[in-house]
Amino acid sequence: xxxxxxxxxxxDDRLRISALFASTAGHxxxxxxxxxxxxxxxxxxxxxxxxxxxxxxxxxxYIPSTNEAWTSLQYLNHAQFLGWYLRAVHxxxxxxxxxxMTLHMIQVFLFGAYKYPREMTWISGVCLLLLTLGxxxxxxxxRFDQDAYWGLGIGASVMARVPLVGAQLVHLMLAGPIIAGExxxxxxxxxxxxxxxLIIAIVSLHLRLVLTKGINEYPKPGHPVHKATYDRExxxxxxxxxxxxxxxxxxxxxIFAAIVIVGILGCALIFGPRGPAGPPDPTIVDTNPRPxxxxxxxxxxxxxxxxxxxxxxxxxxxxLLIAFLIALPFIxxxxxxxxxxxxxxxxxxIFIMLVLGxxxxxxxxxxxxxxxxxxxxxxxxxxxxxxRTPLELRGAAIFQNKQCRTCHSLxxxxxxxxxxxDEIATIMTRDEMVRQIIQGSGNMPAYGKKLSPAEVExxxxxxxxxxxxxxxxVRNSDRPENRLPRDVAMVRPATxxxxx
Amino acid sequence: xxxxxxxxxxxxxxxPPSRRDWLFAAGxxxxxxxxxxxxxxxxxxxxSSFVQRKDPRDWIPLGRLDEFPEGKTRIANYRNPYTRPxxxxxxxxxxxxxxxxxxxxxxxxxxxxxLGCPVRWFQESGxxxxxxxxxxxxxxxxxxxxxxxxxxxxxxYKVENGQLWIKGGEMPTLANPA
Numbered sequence: 001x002x003x004x005x006x007x008x009x010x011x012d013d014r015l016r017i018s019a020l021f022a023s024t025a026g027h028x029x030x031x032x033x034x035x036x037x038x039x040x041x042x043x044x045x046x047x048x049x050x051x052x053x054x055x056x057x058x059x060x061x062y063i064p065s066t067n068e069a070w071t072s073l074q075y076l077n078h079a080q081f082l083g084w085y086l087r088a089v090h091x092x093x094x095x096x097x098x099x100x101m102t103l104h105m106i107q108v109f110l111f112g113a114y115k116y117p118r119e120m121t122w123i124s125g126v127c128l129l130l131l132t133l134g135x136x137x138x139x140x141x142x143r144f145d146q147d148a149y150w151g152l153g154i155g156a157s158v159m160a161r162v163p164l165v166g167a168q169l170v171h172l173m174l175a176g177p178i179i180a181g182e183x184x185x186x187x188x189x190x191x192x193x194x195x196x197x198l199i200i201a202i203v204s205l206h207l208r209l210v211l212t213k214g215i216n217e218y219p220k221p222g223h224p225v226h227k228a229t230y231d232r233e234x235x236x237x238x239x240x241x242x243x244x245x246x247x248x249x250x251x252x253x254x255i256f257a258a259i260v261i262v263g264i265l266g267c268a269l270i271f272g273p274r275g276p277a278g279p280p281d282p283t284i285v286d287t288n289p290r291p292x293x294x295x296x297x298x299x300x301x302x303x304x305x306x307x308x309x310x311x312x313x314x315x316x317x318x319x320l321l322i323a324f325l326i327a328l329p330f331i332x333x334x335x336x337x338x339x340x341x342x343x344x345x346x347x348x349x350i351f352i353m354l355v356l357g358x359x360x361x362x363x364x365x366x367x368x369x370x371x372x373x374x375x376x377x378x379x380x381x382x383x384x385x386x387x388r389t390p391l392e393l394r395g396a397a398i399f400q401n402k403q404c405r406t407c408h409s410l411x412x413x414x415x416x417x418x419x420x421x422d423e424i425a426t427i428m429t430r431d432e433m434v435r436q437i438i439q440g441s442g443n444m445p446a447y448g449k450k451l452s453p454a455e456v457e458x459x460x461x462x463x464x465x466x467x468x469x470x471x472x473x474v475r476n477s478d479r480p481e482n483r484l485p486r487d488v489a490m491v492r493p494a495t496x497x498x499x500x
Numbered sequence: 501x502x503x504x505x506x507x508x509x510x511x512x513x514x515x516p517p518s519r520r521d522w523l524f525a526a527g528x529x530x531x532x533x534x535x536x537x538x539x540x541x542x543x544x545x546x547x548s549s550f551v552q553r554k555d556p557r558d559w560i561p562l563g564r565l566d567e568f569p570e571g572k573t574r575i576a577n578y579r580n581p582y583t584r585p586x587x588x589x590x591x592x593x594x595x596x597x598x599x600x601x602x603x604x605x606x607x608x609x610x611x612x613x614x615l616g617c618p619v620r621w622f623q624e625s626g627x628x629x630x631x632x633x634x635x636x637x638x639x640x641x642x643x644x645x646x647x648x649x650x651x652x653x654x655x656x657y658k659v660e661n662g663q664l665w666i667k668g669g670e671m672p673t674l675a676n677p678a
Contacts, residue, residue, distance in 0.1 A: 068586070150618065153611060153617065153671070154617065157611070157614070157615040157616035160675035167675040167676045177557075178670055181583075182584060280590050303632075370629045450624075
């Protein structure tokens with residue numbers, strides 16, 4: 001026993017372990033920082049460590065070659081013992097990392113932790129946010145499937161829009177004039193060496209700043225930060241109610257860490273790995289590329305903004321956002337910290353979360369995308385053809401064959417790019433329909449060259465029947481027959497039929 | 501000569517540069533030089549695409565003319581001329597060939613001009629449609645609707661020895677329309 005103690009003391013003397021512990025893990029923090037709200041930072045770091053470990057394991061098998069990557073992922077999923085599970089843990093680790101990092105950022109923002117004297121802690125955190133998103137994008141490319149291939153195409157097309165140096169940026173991003181062998185190697189280097197290296201370096205700075213500038217005390221309403229007095233106040237808080245981080249403030253971090261690990265393992269077990277989707281063969285044009293969850297909001301924004309705003313949304317808005325995040329501790333570096341006294345801060349968080357949430361939902365459902373198979377896969381409901389004349393039935397067939405339902409739905413099936421046409425006869429007159437079909441307008445292409453006059457005639461005859469029994473079709477007031485007295489006009493044969 | 505103002509400057513002026521100072525300055529200087537020597541090949545390697553500005557495109561045969569019936573639009577695949585031995589299937593590039601009549605063709609890149617997703621041809625409605633953001637083009641490649649800023653990118657083509665050739669090898673983008 002005595003000998004063991006001597007060895008331990010010798011080791012501590014030579015390695016300076018207890019001194020290192022006292023100045024790092026054992027540093028004093030305000031007791032109020034031992035809160036459930038303060039667990040997200042350590043949990044994000046935990047996710048990063050899990051990503052490094054699982055990523056290193058996957059790299060034992062994964063081959064970063066355009067020719068082999070997809071096959072090696074299939075091998076991991078189906079042949080390598082527990083390969084599917086490691087891929088699933090890596091994927092869910094990244095989902096958890098982005099989610100918990102977001103919570104950490106919201107907490108830091110709402111608790112005013114970015115204010116004096118922790119400006120650089122916040123700015124290094126902003127860098128870590130950007131690097132983590134970089135890991136998410138390059139990681140998506142590692143899963144080298146159809147989505148990754150066309151995702152790279154989208155990335156290159158975005159780069160090409162940078163004024164003046166667009167072409168060079170595309171070349172630099174793809175490591176060549178086109179997505180090819182070197183492109184994947186480039187993204188592998190970024191995902192495995194360069195970005196993780198930067199994250200490790202900046203996390204070190206981030207943690208060092210937590211030690212030197214202290215962790216934010218739990219803010220109390222009515223205790224604003226003043227540059228002249230804050231350092232003294234913080235020293236007093238530490239003196240009065242300071243506790244060593246280990247073991248007296250880390251308890252909740254530890255419990256949350258275990259929840260996160262079990263959560264990642266559980267999600268990976270239940271939901272399994274993601275992809276790979278179809279092979280990265282560009283000749284398969286029958287594909288529907290979608291980015292991963294994190295970028296669905298951007299994907300949706302690009303479908304929804306008008307053309308003239310695209311350059312703004314792609315380049316100016318992100319630049320402004322990053323500039324705002326970096327400038328934030330200098331814009332409001334002092335004053336109230338408590339969210340109870342900062343309604344604008346709370347509103348900003350709610351607003352941004354709502355925007356991201358709605359855009360992500362829209363990106364998931366993407367109502368602007370044509371339903372490429374509705375014309376062959378979704379027959380016109382029987383109610384819409386029952387009791388129709390031969391001409392109208394011919395029109396229904398044309399409606400189907402000319403692929404109108406790629407963009408227009410009937411009975412809830414079909415694309416949502418254009419309006420649903422179930423009640424179109426109550427909105428448009430015959431002449432308006434003819435004009436719209438032949439010339440197009442708004443988002444609708446012109447079909448004048450693709451439809452014969454007889455086909456247009458039949459199509460419009462069918463569309464004129466699309467109205468509920470209780471609502472008559474609209475009529476053109478400049479037609480003489482429509483200006484006749486009501487009782488005479490009633491004699492006209494009714495064209496309306498029951499839709500449902 | 502100005503009057504020494506602070507205490508530090510007085511000390512500095514009274515102590516002429518020592519051998520240690522000289523060694524430190526010289527050490528910095530030779531390391532800056534060595535660093536530049538190291539950086540030249542590194543930067544040149546990573547940014548080689550800026551140094552070598554050779555046209556990556558080349559003439560590629562797409563097939564015999566009778567593979568493309570007049571008045572029809574067909575898909576054709578070619579092997580990208582800019583290739584690496586480990587490219588695999590990613591070097592097989594599709595394109596849409598529209599045979600107008602005689603020796604008149606239009607060869608469209610599959611990449612949507614909006615953000616590069618692959619457009620699909622719909623014979624019956626005579627439209628190209630993009631699955632990503634719903635861009636639509638007419639059969640002559642002109643923009644019909646949706647977010648694309650222009651019509652489809654077209655390859656330069658020629659008819660030689662009964663074959664259709666295109667000049668390809670580069671991903672067409674707004675900055676580099678094929």
